[in-house]
Amino acid sequence: MTVQSAYQEEEKRLNEAVTEINGQLSEIGPRYTGNDFTEQMLDVQREERKQKLEIARKEAYFGRIDFQENGGAAPKPLYIGKAGVGRQHSSDLLVIDWRAPVASLFYSFSGGEAPVRYESPEGEVSGTVHLKRNLMVRGSELHRLVDSYIRGQEEDAVTDEFLLYRLGESKDNKLRDIVSTIQEEQDKIIRADKNVALFIQGVAGSGKTTVALHRLAFLLYRYADRISSERMIIFAPNRMFLDYISGVLPELGVGDIVQTTFADWAVELLDHQVTLQSAAETLEYWFEQERTEEDLRQASGRYKGSAAFKELIDRQLHELEQSILPEQPFEPLDGIVLQPAQIKAWYETDYGEEPLMKRRERLASRLKRWLESELKTRRIVDKKLRAKALAKLNSYTKKIPALSALELYRTLFSGKQSAPEVPKKIAAETAARLKAGFAAVEDLAPLAYLHIRLYGLGKPYFDHIVIDEAQDYSPFQLEALRLCQRQPSLTVLGDLQQGIHAYAGIGSWQELQQLFPEQDTGYFELDRSYRSTMEIIDFANRILSGMDGGVKPAVPVFRSGDSVVTERTDDAQWLSRIADTVREWQEEGIFQSISVIGRTARECDLIHRYLLAGGFEASLVQSRQPAYGGGLTVVPAYLSKGLEFDAALIADGSGQAYRRADAKLLYVACTRALHRLKVLHRGELTHLLD
Numbered sequence: 001m002t003v004q005s006a007y008q009e010e011e012k013r014l015n016e017a018v019t020e021i022n023g024q025l026s027e028i029g030p031r032y033t034g035n036d037f038t039e040q041m042l043d044v045q046r047e048e049r050k051q052k053l054e055i056a057r058k059e060a061y062f063g064r065i066d067f068q069e070n071g072g073a074a075p076k077p078l079y080i081g082k083a084g085v086g087r088q089h090s091s092d093l094l095v096i097d098w099r100a101p102v103a104s105l106f107y108s109f110s111g112g113e114a115p116v117r118y119e120s121p122e123g124e125v126s127g128t129v130h131l132k133r134n135l136m137v138r139g140s141e142l143h144r145l146v147d148s149y150i151r152g153q154e155e156d157a158v159t160d161e162f163l164l165y166r167l168g169e170s171k172d173n174k175l176r177d178i179v180s181t182i183q184e185e186q187d188k189i190i191r192a193d194k195n196v197a198l199f200i201q202g203v204a205g206s207g208k209t210t211v212a213l214h215r216l217a218f219l220l221y222r223y224a225d226r227i228s229s230e231r232m233i234i235f236a237p238n239r240m241f242l243d244y245i246s247g248v249l250p251e252l253g254v255g256d257i258v259q260t261t262f263a264d265w266a267v268e269l270l271d272h273q274v275t276l277q278s279a280a281e282t283l284e285y286w287f288e289q290e291r292t293e294e295d296l297r298q299a300s301g302r303y304k305g306s307a308a309f310k311e312l313i314d315r316q317l318h319e320l321e322q323s324i325l326p327e328q329p330f331e332p333l334d335g336i337v338l339q340p341a342q343i344k345a346w347y348e349t350d351y352g353e354e355p356l357m358k359r360r361e362r363l364a365s366r367l368k369r370w371l372e373s374e375l376k377t378r379r380i381v382d383k384k385l386r387a388k389a390l391a392k393l394n395s396y397t398k399k400i401p402a403l404s405a406l407e408l409y410r411t412l413f414s415g416k417q418s419a420p421e422v423p424k425k426i427a428a429e430t431a432a433r434l435k436a437g438f439a440a441v442e443d444l445a446p447l448a449y450l451h452i453r454l455y456g457l458g459k460p461y462f463d464h465i466v467i468d469e470a471q472d473y474s475p476f477q478l479e480a481l482r483l484c485q486r487q488p489s490l491t492v493l494g495d496l497q498q499g500i501h502a503y504a505g506i507g508s509w510q511e512l513q514q515l516f517p518e519q520d521t522g523y524f525e526l527d528r529s530y531r532s533t534m535e536i537i538d539f540a541n542r543i544l545s546g547m548d549g550g551v552k553p554a555v556p557v558f559r560s561g562d563s564v565v566t567e568r569t570d571d572a573q574w575l576s577r578i579a580d581t582v583r584e585w586q587e588e589g590i591f592q593s594i595s596v597i598g599r600t601a602r603e604c605d606l607i608h609r610y611l612l613a614g615g616f617e618a619s620l621v622q623s624r625q626p627a628y629g630g631g632l633t634v635v636p637a638y639l640s641k642g643l644e645f646d647a648a649l650i651a652d653g654s655g656q657a658y659r660r661a662d663a664k665l666l667y668v669a670c671t672r673a674l675h676r677l678k679v680l681h682r683g684e685l686t687h688l689l690d
């Protein structure tokens with residue numbers, strides 16, 4: 001078949017599909033607003049169907065795979081799209097949902113005549129692939145058609161042309177879905193089993209964030225009857241990042257998933273009993289001036305996130321549990337006595353599984369019930385006596401301490417119960433901070449953990465948890481989240497090579513993985529980077545070679561672009577060279593997003609003001625910023641993590657700005673660029689780029 005006739009064939013098919021989709025849409029009536037429950041349920045279903053059809057109306061499908069099942073008469077063309085659509089008056093599917101089992105063939109097949117197989121709910125299905133075709137469809141128009149496999153014509157196959165085309169596009173201020181070009185190694189992660197704690201180590205730009213979001217969409221489809229989006233949660237490093245990724249799930253037809261930061265989640269869980277100390281202070285401390293290895297070793301965040309600190313808290317909880325019950329019997333009236341052993345038995349055996357303070361509440365009610373039954377059995381009706389007994393009950397239950405997480409936590413750092421193991425400096429700082437009503441980010445995991453152990457989650461357990469940039473998480477944070485699930489179902493992703501918050505995060509995935517039983521964990525590595533050109537990746541890989549530990553260079557997709565330019569400048573010329581570069585790039589008119597990445601917030605502020613004075617429209621990224629607007633952005637390297645820009649200018653890549661300890665920070669900065677990267681340096685270029 002010639003390319004032209006393939007085009008004609010696909011245009012015809014698309015026309016039919018669009019007509020069918022429009023026809024089905026027009027048959028869905030207006031929304032039901034009455035009170036009939038059955039009608040309301042039907043309306044929910046109709047609305048879901050309508051949403052799917054709306055997605056399909058914009059882009060009916062993006063791929064076709066011709067598959068001949070073993071024993072089948074002929075290959076069957078299967079069209080894969082973002083939302084599955086049935087045909088009216090037929091059991092055939094017009095479009096197959098990308099998450100359906102058979103659609104996995106589209107992602108896993110990479111050529112060859114050998115038989116292929118996929119897992120379906122009825123068992124394994126095998127057969128052969130005759131055609132794999134990428135289609136770019138917009139509404140009723142076919143924009144592009146690329147065959148990546150035609151059986152019998154393998155020498156002509158153009159593998160990955162479509163992927164390269166997509167990667168070459170310029171990007172604005174939002175992350176996008178990748179359903180049409182998901183790669184095999186990514187697909188395995190997306191479709192992995194639900195009930196595991198899945199750890200993903202992926203190089204910068206390998207699609208970790210994107211893959212995790214697609215995995216959520218997959219899980220919701222695959223386990224539709226068992227899990228719900230309201231019981232899923234995504235943890236991301238900051239509000240701006242959340243805004244940046246906020247477009248992907250709606251594009252995939254998924255809504256209602258809570259997306260938050262660990263800090264915001266914990267403060268809400270604690271019912272705002274503490275105010276979070278500004279994260280900017282922590283960032284400023286670590287990034288605005290040089291810090292030593294000794295500073296790092298003594299970092300309170302590391303201590304508070306450690307397993308040792310968790311043990312201390314567990315011990316504290318254990319001691320509370322052991323001493324919570326009064327040693328005296330409960331004697332509401334003369335001769336009516338309840339022995340401590342009985343109270344203890346109720347407390348330990350009947351309510352043993354519940355959080356400590358819930359058990360306290362239940363015990364108090366049980367004591368009351370016991371007292372009422374005793375009064376009844378003994379026919380005590382005298383009001384005075386009854387009041388006396390109730391007063392005794394009150395004073396007895398008051399002896400069982402009711403503590404908030406904050407009250408208990410506080411006792412660790414000051415007063416007679418303070419723990420001698422806590423380093424003195426950390427204890428003094430924390431006690432002062434808590435006294436003033438504040439908590440630092442590092443206090444939130446222990447506080448959240450304590451709260452759940454004392455009071456429970458107060459909401460249904462999470463069906464699935466996604467943690468992005470998890471290399472910056474402490475084991476203790478994960479321990480707190482572990483309490484929020486009945487069985488582990490998590491996607492935990494990050495890159496140790498971008499672990500710039502060493503004062504709080506982990507040094508190896510093992511630190512987090514070991515918190516789960518081995519059989520409940522999975523581990524994947526993503527080495528291919530899709531974001532940047534080969535030139536940019538090769539350049540950034542230079543930084544990795546100077547890092548300690550088992551770092552792995554990113555493997556580029558074969559996408560060539562401009563060479564990375566380094567340019568020496570001096571203090572006098574520095575700002576004007578930044579402005580000149582930005583102007584030149586803007587004049588080319590091909591980049592939607594350009595960033596100037598500075599070393600510190602102070603430096604960025606200076607650059608930003610200079611650009612504004614020069615007539616540029618530029619935005620400055622600061623910590624706690626809610627959104628990132630695209631266009632021209634000035635951003636400190638430590639806040640650029642997770643973002644990407646068509647073109648990036650490292651404002652000052654000198655040895656003064658990036659010292660040996662800053663390798664990860666520079667790596668993060670350089671890997672933000674998709675198509676163009678330039679490094680200006682005031683004086684000598686940093687040795688990290690040798």
Ligand SMILES: Nc1ncnc2c1ncn2[C@@H]1O[C@H](COP(=O)(O)OP(=O)(O)OP(=O)(O)O)[C@@H](O)[C@H]1O
Pocket residue numbers: 163166167171175176177178181182183186202203204205206207208209210211495498530531641642643644671
């Ligand atoms: N299979 C793919 N097809 C097309 N684009 C892809 C694919 N995988 C990743 N990308 C693109 O690569 C870029 C990087 O993706 P993403 O931000 O998810 O990576 P990441 O591993 O989280 O990066 P980082 O660790 O640097 O934050 C995005 O523009 C994304 O759309």
